[in-house]
Amino acid sequence: MPPCFDAYVWVRRDDRAVLLSRFIEKYVDRADPGDPRFDSFVRTFVAEEPSPGDAEALADLGRGEGGTGAFSLYVKARGFYGAIITLTEEGAVVLGLSLDDPAGDPEVECQAAEVLTSMLAEFQATAGIAGVELAPPQSLAEWRDEGLVLHRTGSI
Numbered sequence: 001m002p003p004c005f006d007a008y009v010w011v012r013r014d015d016r017a018v019l020l021s022r023f024i025e026k027y028v029d030r031a032d033p034g035d036p037r038f039d040s041f042v043r044t045f046v047a048e049e050p051s052p053g054d055a056e057a058l059a060d061l062g063r064g065e066g067g068t069g070a071f072s073l074y075v076k077a078r079g080f081y082g083a084i085i086t087l088t089e090e091g092a093v094v095l096g097l098s099l100d101d102p103a104g105d106p107e108v109e110c111q112a113a114e115v116l117t118s119m120l121a122e123f124q125a126t127a128g129i130a131g132v133e134l135a136p137p138q139s140l141a142e143w144r145d146e147g148l149v150l151h152r153t154g155s156i
Contacts, residue, residue, distance in 0.1 A: 003101050003102060003104070003132055003133055004081050004082065004098040004099060004100060004101055004132070004133060005098070005099045005101045005108050005109060005111075005112040005130065005131070005132055006084070006096055006097070006098050006099075006112075006130060006131060006132070006133065006134040006136075007096060007097050007098075007099070007112045007113075007115045007116040007119065007128065007129075007130040007151075008084070008086075008094050008095065008096040008128065008129050008130070008134070008136055008137065009094070009095050009096075009116070009119045009120055009123055009125035009127070009128045010088075010092055010093075010094055010125055010126055010127045010128070010137075010143060010154075010156055011092060011093045011094070011095060011123050011124065011125045011126070012090075012091070012092040012093075012126065012156075013093075013124070016045070016093060017045065017046050017047075017048055019093060019095075019123060020045055020046050020085065020093065021046050022123070023083070023085065023095050023123065024042070024046065024085075026078075027077050027078060027079070027080065027083045027097060028075050028076070028077060028078070028083050029075070029076040029077060029078050032076055033075040033076055034074075034075055034076035035073060035074060035075050036057075037057045037058055037061065037073065038073065038075055040053070040054040040057040040058055041058060041073050041085070044058065045087070058071065061073055062138075063138060069087070069089060070086070070087060070088050070089045070138035070139060071086070071087060071138065072084055072085070072086040072094075072135075072136045072138060073085045073086075077097060077098070080097045080098060080099060080115075081098040081099055081100040082097070082098040083095075083096065083097055083098070084096035084097075084098065084136045086136040086137070086138055087138075088137070088138055088139055088140070088143075089138060089139040089140075090139065090140055092140075092156075094136050094137055094138075094143075095119060095123060095125075096136050097115055097119070099111055099112050099115065101132065104132075109130075109150070112130045112151070113130065113151055115130075116128040116129075116130050116151060116153065117153075120153065120154065125154070126154050126155065126156055127143070127152075127153065127154035127155055127156050128151070128152070128153045128154055129143070129149045129151065129152050129153075130149070130150060130151040131147075131148040131149045131150040131151070132148060132150070133148065134147075134148050134149065140156060143156065
């Protein structure tokens with residue numbers, strides 16, 4: 001898998017289902033999402049009408065054995081290398097887009113900064129981060145970790 005430049009925004013809103021629906025409709029390749037759990041995710045968190053077995057299908061999306069309720073779903077995107085939807089420990093949503101960057105091209109970093117700015121406005125996000133092969137933060141503590149973050153804007 002080639003290196004990607006990842007851009008994420010932190011969104012905390014009461015209308016989570018509407019937010020997720022907007023992101024999915026615009027950025028996710030619904031015809032071929034690339035993850036068999038996508039339909040379970042949509043039924044559970046967008047339609048808010050889970051089917052039997054959906055909770056079990058989504059259970060392994062979290063990290064480790066902690067059972068914090070946070071998880072990330074990686075799917076194929078339209079117009080980007082990938083899309084990432086994360087539900088955090090705090091109940092916020094982290095939306096991400098990955099840009100293919102196999103050569104470490106400075107132009108891709110500029111594009112990622114533009115994507116970040118666009119997503120901040122589009123989803124009324126309070127903060128954004130971007131970096132190469134940046135894992136989606138599943139908690140506020142992970143969000144604040146400087147690690148691989150190359151761009152940071154806004155505050156939570």
